[in-house]
Amino acid sequence: MALRASIGQYYSADSPVHRLDPRVKLLGTVVFMVSCFFVSSLPTLLLAALAVGGAVACSHVPARRLLSQIRPIALFLVVTSLINLFFVQSGEVALSMGPLHIHWSGVHAAVLYTARFFLLLLAGSLLTLTTTPVALTDAAEYLLAPLERVGVPVRQGTLVLSIALRFVPTLSQEAEHIVAAQTARGADLENKGALAYARACVPLIVPLFASALRHAENLGRAMDARCYTGGERTHYHVMRLVARRDAPVIAALALYLAALIALGMR
Template sequence: MALRIDIGQYYAADSPVHALDARVKLCCALVSLVAVFCASNLPQLATGATFTALALGLSRVPAGRAIASVRPLLVFLAVLSLFNLVFVQTGDALASLGPLTVTTGGVRAAVTYTARFALALVLGSLILLTTTPTQLADALDRLLAPLSRVGLPGHEIAMVFSLMLRFVPTLADEASAIVDAQALRGGAFDEGGPVRRVRSLVPVVVALLASGLRHADGLARALDARCYEGGAGRTHLHEPRLGRHEAVAVAATAAFVALLVLLA
């Protein structure tokens, strides 16, 4: 059994989005995500979809690759849409099936909330697809640097984020190996009812937790052996500079937010 993890995998390409400073990409993405979540009508959602499509096109990331990166979350979107469709009972009734009634308010909520999450997922995955983990960690380190001046662990937070991204594929490979080992020992993960299937996953979760703790202990020993002291005296090999492309990205994001406000 192989676990394919597409979320967070970097896609190398020569594009304007890849060349942007990671700090600007993170800030623009955060503002865009908040703006998308505030969209409440069809014109705003269409504007958000257009902005997302333009960003995807400029990044030169294949649409299939971007969709594949959020494929595990599509089930969540489907369930969210179904819940809104069935349990929102505002507006006029459109159809009835026993005790369940589909209304215009339910359809509107299903489309609105599902579209919001879908656009947000694509925008978020686009940041991970166009930025390496090292660039993300350095950008987050610089953005959180003011916290260190008031006694908060800004550098440590950035480092934990970087380690989290780096350990995702490692833990996925180990989970695949653990599942294969359990299957060779007679473990049945696709048989029986839901309760039995959940029980069959308990040994996998325990083994994966033990492996994660072992990795954490080894990493702590390695950092201690190298006399790691957080962000004390840390420098960077490449010092990023903001230029014309970053200004264009900020202006485009500001124009997108302003247009959404006008369409409200």
């Protein structure tokens, strides 16, 4: 029984994607993820796949490392695909299995929706792998700063996000230690069905929750000792847009959106 969480784990590499301004990466990823919901045909799907595939190739991130982030959500993709396959019943029948009938529209929906959700998750995973949590939250704070004029606590929200991303790998590692300790005490946590697997996780929740509370208390004491009151935060690294580095990516994103709109209007 392996409890692994790769969210927030930065993959260090010297690539064009890693060197991009975090604001450009965050904004580009959000725009691409939103555009995935407008993918409705094979040409637009191929265009979106080409866009995210080019970004993955430029990132120098191993495919195995990238896919490991999507593995925990693979069950959701499978369930979504099956729901569309069996419950979308319009058009001609492609296959009949007793009381079950699979229509071509169901096949189309299953392939299209699963593929675009996969591309969406792939883009989000690439963002977290090529951007440190601190840079990611700094970029989010900068892009959401105008909301502070209407009373939205952007700085506090991005600080909470930064802390959450920072402690996901820590809690994941402690969960693995708890599993190893329970296994050493004779707990059988391997080769179980879905219901038995859920029951086996119950003895792990209490110590993991206690560990999370302990980390939160220690962090609170450290922040109090440094007289943190939630005001203005300073940044060690100042973000700067570099035309030679960031402008081509912005132009490529605009070209992608224009091509997506043109293909979608056909």
